[in-house]
Amino acid sequence: MSAIANMHVRGNGLGGGFAAYGIYPEYKDYYAFHLMFTGSNSDAKRSAKQDFDVFLCENFDVVYDEEIPHGDEATVSDPPLVWRYFVAPRKCGDETNLSDDDYVVMKVMHINTKIENAYVFSSGKNMGCFKGVGYPEEIGEYFMLDRLYKAYTWTVHGRFPTNTQAWWGGAHPFSLLDTTVVHNGEISSYGTNRWYLEMYGYACTLQTDTEVIAYAADLLMRRQKLPIELVAKILAPPIWNCIDRMNERERRLFTALRMVYAPLLMNGPFSIIIGQTGKMIGLTDRIRLRPLTAATRGSMFYLSSEEASIRLISPKLDSVWTPNGGEPVVGKLNNMT
Numbered sequence: 001m002s003a004i005a006n007m008h009v010r011g012n013g014l015g016g017g018f019a020a021y022g023i024y025p026e027y028k029d030y031y032a033f034h035l036m037f038t039g040s041n042s043d044a045k046r047s048a049k050q051d052f053d054v055f056l057c058e059n060f061d062v063v064y065d066e067e068i069p070h071g072d073e074a075t076v077s078d079p080p081l082v083w084r085y086f087v088a089p090r091k092c093g094d095e096t097n098l099s100d101d102d103y104v105v106m107k108v109m110h111i112n113t114k115i116e117n118a119y120v121f122s123s124g125k126n127m128g129c130f131k132g133v134g135y136p137e138e139i140g141e142y143f144m145l146d147r148l149y150k151a152y153t154w155t156v157h158g159r160f161p162t163n164t165q166a167w168w169g170g171a172h173p174f175s176l177l178d179t180t181v182v183h184n185g186e187i188s189s190y191g192t193n194r195w196y197l198e199m200y201g202y203a204c205t206l207q208t209d210t211e212v213i214a215y216a217a218d219l220l221m222r223r224q225k226l227p228i229e230l231v232a233k234i235l236a237p238p239i240w241n242c243i244d245r246m247n248e249r250e251r252r253l254f255t256a257l258r259m260v261y262a263p264l265l266m267n268g269p270f271s272i273i274i275g276q277t278g279k280m281i282g283l284t285d286r287i288r289l290r291p292l293t294a295a296t297r298g299s300m301f302y303l304s305s306e307e308a309s310i311r312l313i314s315p316k317l318d319s320v321w322t323p324n325g326g327e328p329v330v331g332k333l334n335n336m337t
Helices: 042-059 093-097 100-114 136-142 190-198 210-223 228-235 240-244 248-260 307-313
Strands: 016-021 031-037 060-067 081-089 118-122 127-132 153-158 174-176 179-185 270-276 279-284 293-297 300-304 319-321 329-332
Touching (some): 016 179, 031 042, 042 060, 081 100, 100 210, 118 127, 118 174, 127 136, 136 153, 174 210, 210 228, 210 270, 228 248, 228 279
Antiparallel strands (some): 016 127, 016 153, 031 118, 060 081, 174 179, 293 319
16 A cells, blocks of 8 residues: 555546455355445445345355455545355356356446446455555555455555546455556547447446456457457557558558457556456557556566556666567466465
């Protein structure tokens, strides 16, 4: 939390959040659903939870559930009821043809579009997101992250919303299964990206452009099994005059990518950090209109908008560099035990 607190002035207190990997080893084989239930009062929030619980028990086996531990509600703005469930899919009929992950995605989309005031904001295994309205260090303290959890990968974000409202679901990270995204920038192609993703069953309900990046990563990397090197060239493709100067093999490849995946081009300035099980990926737009710094120290790998936040927690670094625009930088964990 000290690293993100060092970048306090990058946000305005209208959104902060964390993603943590490896925090539920005792339930590592189950999907960890983090839910927020909103409403004008506690009765409305409890009513939303009751509606959700009925749906959940019809579609999943619930191993354990509890309210996510938190501090004094007076320290944050209008907190929802936040609950976690550890579940296993209960498929029937044609649903048995789906993979567990596809089943979970389908149900998450149903919940977020059909059950009023209930939102799944984290749904992976052995990981979880914690987010809300406030500065990230305030959200971290509210959920007592430094006292309750140990993780092998952390990502964190401080929000400065420019054209969307501040609400708990709109804070970063955005998550689907084990993929999480934190994002600095503005995606002007949101409408086109959203319409394309809707054709594949993704419903954007959380009122911000970053949501499409999380769903695009899930579609391309999990469902279509594309390597991150190609995914980067879909989200931040080289411009046409660069493609024209490539050798024939590369020119045909990148022309095909731009034609097939044109609606997934992320137009506008951005730098993103994608978290996945055992992996962390950094990517910027092709001309680096938003900053991203990478660094290593021993076996530790860091990504940040500012070098200062990295050096605050690791003053003596082995290497520090600025990734090229549109080129992914990837850190992989060899051992997650």
